[in-house]
Amino acid sequence: MDTKNKMINIQNCMHEAGFKLTPQRHAIVKVLLDHHQEHLSAEEIYVELLRVSAAFGLATVYRTLDILTSLNLLTRVSFEDGVARYDLRTEDPAHFHHHLVCTQCGKTVEIHEDLLGDVEKVVLRQYHFQVSDHRLTFLGLCQDCQNSNLLESG
Structure with missing residues (x-):
């Protein structure tokens, strides 16, 4: 859109x-x-x-x-x-997208696939909790920082 x-x-x-x-x-x-x-x-x-x-x-x-x-x-x-x-x-107002955040440079990348649909079903079935939304942030190193770290250590 x-x-x-x-x-x-x-x-x-x-x-x-x-x-x-x-x-x-x-x-x-x-x-x-x-x-x-x-x-x-x-x-x-x-x-x-x-x-x-x-x-x-x-x-x-x-x-x-x-x-x-x-x-x-x-x-x-x-x-x-x-x-x-x-x-x-x-996008879909029912769910928020997820993020990858580099802990070294701060770069943030959005993931637009809903990765937690199955987890929501488990939460509903086992905990009787109706999820209305979720947010997921993965912390780690982006490809650029990984490559930079390899060059510095090598």
Whole structure:
């Protein structure tokens, strides 16, 4: 799905929940869409907005992120650095994608396959717990860091 259609879907979801996609909210969502692979923090989103216009306040960014999170359009994630970062849910809203995080360089890679469907069934069957969502982060070394470490030790 292209950026325009994603924006329309987000606008429709917000409208159905009684929220308008104001110009400020539109700009925030655009930054999230343009940088979806980067998992930006609220402050990083704010800095990107200031590149376009000085008419934004950090409080507006936080309020919009809270609205998008409450509507399940956005997920707050935290990696090794402990900073709250945001990830637009542009695929299947029923499940969040997973992450590979390099503990050496901090690179983050998204896995879009749902790897835990069978685990959810076991959780339901054995623990009588209905899973609504899950998040999985694998920590380790990316290929670049592995190669770099081999060169340094060799």
